[in-house]
Amino acid sequence: MKTIDLKNQPVLGFWRVLEICINGIRYRLFRSVVTMAVIAIAIAFMMNVLCEAVSTRAIALTAGQKTAEHRLTMRWASRLSAAGAPETILRQAAAEAPNSSLGQELRNLGGLSGPEMAAYAAAAQHAAAYLEFFDSIGYGQRRVLAGSASGTAIFDRLQNPQQQAQFEKSLRQMKSVRLPASPEEFRQFLRTWPETRKTTLGIQSGWTAAVARLSTVLQGKPLDQVFINSEKSCGQIIRTAGFCSFDQQTEAAIADQARQLQDMERLENTIERPEIRALISAYLNILPGDITMPTIWKLLLNRRAADWYLDAVKGATKIDLGGITPDRIAKLARLKAETAALDDALQQTGETEGGFMGIGTRMSWLVLVSLLVCAAGISNAMLMTVTERFREIATLKCLGALDGFIMVLFLIEACVLGLVGGMIGGLLGSLIGFSRMLGAFGALLIAAFPVTQWLIAMGMAVISGIVLAALASVYPASIAARLAPMEAMRIE
Amino acid sequence: MTNEIITSHAPPGAPAAAPGAARRVIIRTLHLKKNYIKKKVVTHALRGVAAEIYNGEFIAIMGPSGSGKSTFFNMVGGLDSPTSGRVFIDEVDVAQLTAVELAFLRCRKIGYIFQQFNLITYMTALENVTTPMAFAGVSPDEARKRGMELLSLVGLAGRWSHRPIEMSGGQQQRVAIARAMSNLPSILLCDEPTGNLDLHTGREILDILDRLNKERGVTIICATHDTRMLNMCDRLMWIRDGQIERVARRAEVKIEVGAINNETD
Ligand SMILES: Nc1ncnc2c1ncn2[C@@H]1O[C@H](COP(=O)(O)OP(=O)(O)O)[C@@H](O)[C@H]1O
Ligand SMILES: [Mg+2]
Numbered sequence: 215m216k217t218i219d220l221k222n223q224p225v226l227g228f229w230r231v232l233e234i235c236i237n238g239i240r241y242r243l244f245r246s247v248v249t250m251a252v253i254a255i256a257i258a259f260m261m262n263v264l265c266e267a268v269s270t271r272a273i274a275l276t277a278g279q280k281t282a283e284h285r286l287t288m289r290w291a292s293r294l295s296a297a298g299a300p301e302t303i304l305r306q307a308a309a310e311a312p313n314s315s316l317g318q319e320l321r322n323l324g325g326l327s328g329p330e331m332a333a334y335a336a337a338a339q340h341a342a343a344y345l346e347f348f349d350s351i352g353y354g355q356r357r358v359l360a361g362s363a364s365g366t367a368i369f370d371r372l373q374n375p376q377q378q379a380q381f382e383k384s385l386r387q388m389k390s391v392r393l394p395a396s397p398e399e400f401r402q403f404l405r406t407w408p409e410t411r412k413t414t415l416g417i418q419s420g421w422t423a424a425v426a427r428l429s430t431v432l433q434g435k436p437l438d439q440v441f442i443n444s445e446k447s448c449g450q451i452i453r454t455a456g457f458c459s460f461d462q463q464t465e466a467a468i469a470d471q472a473r474q475l476q477d478m479e480r481l482e483n484t485i486e487r488p489e490i491r492a493l494i495s496a497y498l499n500i501l502p503g504d505i506t507m508p509t510i511w512k513l514l515l516n517r518r519a520a521d522w523y524l525d526a527v528k529g530a531t532k533i534d535l536g537g538i539t540p541d542r543i544a545k546l547a548r549l550k551a552e553t554a555a556l557d558d559a560l561q562q563t564g565e566t567e568g569g570f571m572g573i574g575t576r577m578s579w580l581v582l583v584s585l586l587v588c589a590a591g592i593s594n595a596m597l598m599t600v601t602e603r604f605r606e607i608a609t610l611k612c613l614g615a616l617d618g619f620i621m622v623l624f625l626i627e628a629c630v631l632g633l634v635g636g637m638i639g640g641l642l643g644s645l646i647g648f649s650r651m652l653g654a655f656g657a658l659l660i661a662a663f664p665v666t667q668w669l670i671a672m673g674m675a676v677i678s679g680i681v682l683a684a685l686a687s688v689y690p691a692s693i694a695a696r697l698a699p700m701e702a703m704r705i706e
Numbered sequence: 707m708t709n710e711i712i713t714s715h716a717p718p719g720a721p722a723a724a725p726g727a728a729r730r731v732i733i734r735t736l737h738l739k740k741n742y743i744k745k746k747v748v749t750h751a752l753r754g755v756a757a758e759i760y761n762g763e764f765i766a767i768m769g770p771s772g773s774g775k776s777t778f779f780n781m782v783g784g785l786d787s788p789t790s791g792r793v794f795i796d797e798v799d800v801a802q803l804t805a806v807e808l809a810f811l812r813c814r815k816i817g818y819i820f821q822q823f824n825l826i827t828y829m830t831a832l833e834n835v836t837t838p839m840a841f842a843g844v845s846p847d848e849a850r851k852r853g854m855e856l857l858s859l860v861g862l863a864g865r866w867s868h869r870p871i872e873m874s875g876g877q878q879q880r881v882a883i884a885r886a887m888s889n890l891p892s893i894l895l896c897d898e899p900t901g902n903l904d905l906h907t908g909r910e911i912l913d914i915l916d917r918l919n920k921e922r923g924v925t926i927i928c929a930t931h932d933t934r935m936l937n938m939c940d941r942l943m944w945i946r947d948g949q950i951e952r953v954a955r956r957a958e959v960k961i962e963v964g965a966i967n968n969e970t971d
Contacts, residue, residue: 223806223809223810223813223841223842223843224841224842224843226840226841230840237828237829237833238828240828241827241828241869242828605824606826606827608824609824609825609826610826610837611809611812612783612785612812612824613813613837613838613841613885614809614810614812614813614838614841614842614889615809615841616805616806616809616841617805619841698786698787699785699786699812700780700785700786701786
C-alpha cells in the first residue's frame with residue numbers, strides 16, 4: 215500500500231504566531247477589552263487585599279518603633295527609679311551585645327570583667343529563650359510542667375532532681391509543646407543556672423545601689439523635672455551614678471521630650487478651666503459638655519486657632535504658659551496627633567503575626583479567597599472567548615494547522631491578555647488599596663511604605679493573572695484542537 | 707488485490723462510465739458507515755457507501771437534505787472519522803495517518819469549501835488565502851504573490867485588504883475558493899458551495915469551479931442541491947438515506963432533468 219510522501223508540516227515562528235494573535239485581538243477589540251477588564255478587576259481585587267495586608271504589616275512595625283521612641287522618657291524614668299526584675303536583666307543581656315552601651319552598663323552595674331560578661335550574655339541568651347518558651351505555652355501546660363512557678367523561679371524549682379525528672383517526663387508526653395533546645399542542652403543549662411542567677415542578682419543589686427546613689431544626689435526631685443531643668447549636669451549625674459548608657463544623645467532627646475510633655479500638660483490644665491471651656495465652646499459653637507481633649511488638640515493644629523487660643527488664655531486667666539508660642543502649640547498638637555495616630559495604628563494593626571508573607575493568618579485567608587475569586591472570574595472570561603472560537607479552531611485545522619500551532623496561538627493570546635489585564639489590575643488594586651490605607655493612616659503609610667513587598671505582590675498578581683488566563687484558555691483550546699475538525703465545529 | 711475488492715464494491719454507475727474508468731482513482735471509499743449517537747439515539751447517516759472518484763473529474767453529489775451528503779464530504783476530506791469502513795486518498799488509508807500527516811493532507815492535497823464559507827473573521831482576504839501557505843512553509847513574499855494571483859483568478863484582486871464582514875456572500879465564497887486553492891491541491895471538496903448564495907452569484911461560483919476543473923485539472927467533488935451543476939459535472943451521484951442510490955454520467959442524465967428537479971427540491 216502506498217503512503218503519502220510526507221514532508222513534516224513546518225512549525226510557524228513565534229513572531230508569526232504573535233502577529234496572527236495580535237491581529238485577532240485587534241479585530242475582537244471589544245471582546246478582548248472586556249476580557250482584559252474582567253482579568254484586571256479580578257487582579258485588582260486580589261492586589262487590593264495584598265496591598266492592604268503588606269502596608270498594615272509595615273505600618274504596625276513602624277508604629278511600634280516610633281512608639282518606642284516616643285516613650286523614651288517613660289522608659290528611662292522607670293529605669294532610673296527602680297532596679298529591673300531578674301527576667302528583665304536576663305532579657306536585656308540577651309538582646310544587647312556585651313560591648314553595646316546597654317551591655318556595658320549591665321557589666322558596670324554587676325561589676326563584671328569582660329570575659330565574665332561575655333559568658334553571662336551567652337547564658338542569658340539561653341535563659342531568655344527558655345523564658346520565652348514558658349511564656350508562650352498555655353497556662354495549663356505550664357502548670358503541669360512547672361507547677362505554680364513562673365519566670366526564673368521555674369529554673370530554681372527545676373534544680374531539684376526529682377522535679378526535673380518529673381518535668382522531663384511530662385514534656386515527653388506533650389506532643390504539641392517543644393522546648394527550643396534538646397533535653398540534654400536544657401539539663402546543661404540548669405546545671406549552670408545557679409551561677410547565672412548569682413550574676414543576675416549581682417547586677418540587680420548593683421542597679422539598686424545605683425538608683426539609691428542617684429536619688430541621694432537628686433534629693434527627691436522628680437525625674438521629669440531633672441530631665442528638663444538640669445540640661446548640662448543631669449546626664450553627668452546619671453552617668454556617674456552608674457547608668458553609663460545614658461549618653462548625650464539620649465539626654466538631649468529626653469530633655470526635648472520631657473519639655474514637650476510638660477508643655478502639653480500645661481496646655482491641658484488650662485483647658486480644664488471653666489472660663490476657657492466657655493470661650494472654646496463659643497469659638498467652636500458647641501456645648502461645653504461636648505468639648506473633649508482630642509477636639510481641642512485638633513483645633514490647635516491650626517496655627518491661627520493656636521494664636522487665638524493663646525490670646526484667650528492670657529485674657530481670661532492670666533495663667534503664665536511659660537513662653538509657649540503659637541508655633542509651639544501647633545507643633546505640640548501635631549505631635550499629639552501623631553502619637554494618637556500611632557496608638558490608633560497599633561490598635562488597628564494589632565494581630566499581624568505569622569501567616570503568608572508575615573501578613574497575619576486572617577489576611578492570608580483573605581488573600582487566598584481573593585485568589586479563588588480571581589481564578590473563577592478569569593477562567594470564566596477566558597472560557598467564554600475560547601468556546602466561542604471552536605469554529606475558528608476547526609477551520610484552522612481544515613487549512614492544515616497543527617494542534618501545537620493552535621495551542622501556541624491561544625497560549626500567546628492568553629498571555630497577552632493576562633499580562634495587560636494583570637498590570638492594569640495590579641496598578642488599580644494598588645491605587646485603591648494604598649489610598650484607603652492613606653486615608654486611614656496618613657503620613658504613617660508614607661513613612662512605612664513597603665516598596666519591596668509591594669513589588670513582590672505586584673509580580674505575584676501579574677503572574678497569577680497570566681497563569682490563570684493561560685490555564686483557562688489553553689485547556690479548552692487543547693480539547694478542541696485534538697478533536698477532528700468537524701467534531702470541534704459541532705461543539706457550540 | 708485491492709482492485710478486486712474495489713471493483714466488486716464499485717457503484718453500479720461507475721464501470722459504465724467507460725472513459726473515466728481508464729483514469730486513476732483518486733478517492734475510494736469502502737463500506738463507509740457513520741452513526742451519530744446523540745442522547746442514546748443512533749442516526750445512521752451513512753450506511754455502507756462504496757464509491758470511486760477519478761482524478762480530474764467533476765462529480766456532483768446530489769440528494770435531499772439529511773441524506774448524508776455532508777457526512778460523506780467530511781469522511782472523504784478526513785475531517786471526521788467514520789464509524790466503520792475506509793477512505794483511501796491516492797491509495798493511502800486516511801485512518802492510518804498520524805496527526806501531522808493528516809495536517810499535511812488537509813494542507814496540500816485537499817481544498818475545502820463550505821456552505822458557510824468559514825473564513826477566519828479577523829483576517830483580510832489576502833491573509834485568509836495565505837494562511838494555508840504559511841502552514842505549508844511558503845515564504846511570506848512568495849505567499850503574498852501567489853495569494854494575489856489566486857485572488858485575481860477569482861476576480862477579487864481589488865479587495866485583498868477587505869475582511870469577510872466587508873464582503874458579500876458571493877465574494878466571501880470566492881475568497882474561500884482562492885484559499886482552498888492556495889497550496890494547489892489536487893482535490894477540491896465543496897459542501898453546497900452555492901447553498902447560501904443567490905442564483906446569480908451561485909452561477910459565478912460554479913463557473914469558477916468549472917474553470918478550475920477544465921483548466922487546471924483539479925478533481926472537484928461537490929455536494930449540492932443546485933441543478934445547474936448538471937451542465938458542468940462529468941458524473942452525478944445520488945445519495946438517499948445514507949446510501950448511494952445511483953451513479954450516472956451526465957450524458958445519461960440530461961434527458962431526465964425534470965425528474966431530478968422534482969427529486970431535489
Ligand atoms: N452531529 C450530528 N449529530 C447527530 N446527527 C447528525 C449530525 N450531523 C448530521 N446528523 C444526521 O445525519 C444525517 C445526515 O446529515 P447530513 O450529512 O448533514 O445530510 P445532508 O448534508 O445531506 O443534508 C441527518 O439525518 C442528520 O440529522
Ligand atoms: Mg449538508
